[in-house]
Amino acid sequence: MAGGPNAAAVPCLACGAKAVRTYEGSEDDHYRCTACARTFGIDWHRGAPESPCWAPTPEELRAARGGQD
Numbered sequence: 801m802a803g804g805p806n807a808a809a810v811p812c813l814a815c816g817a818k819a820v821r822t823y824e825g826s827e828d829d830h831y832r833c834t835a836c837a838r839t840f841g842i843d844w845h846r847g848a849p850e851s852p853c854w855a856p857t858p859e860e861l862r863a864a865r866g867g868q869d
């Protein structure tokens with residue numbers, strides 16, 4: 801459940817690199833970044849993504865880094 805197959809990998813919230821799902825819950829999934837090893841959770845209770853979360857566009861990468869380039 802949770803994010804489904806399109807949410808198997810997402811941009812890291814800290815550095816924008818690829819983070820892979822380590823745990824799939826009923827409403828939220830847990831991820832670990834392949835670059836900085838940060839772990840975080842994403843709540844998908846409002847619905848799974850309709851398209852793959854990885855790879856992000858350059859604009860999404862900038863947004864993930866807080867607008868800094």
Ligand SMILES: [Zn+2]
Pocket residue numbers: 812813814815816817833834835836837838
């Ligand atoms: Zn990272």
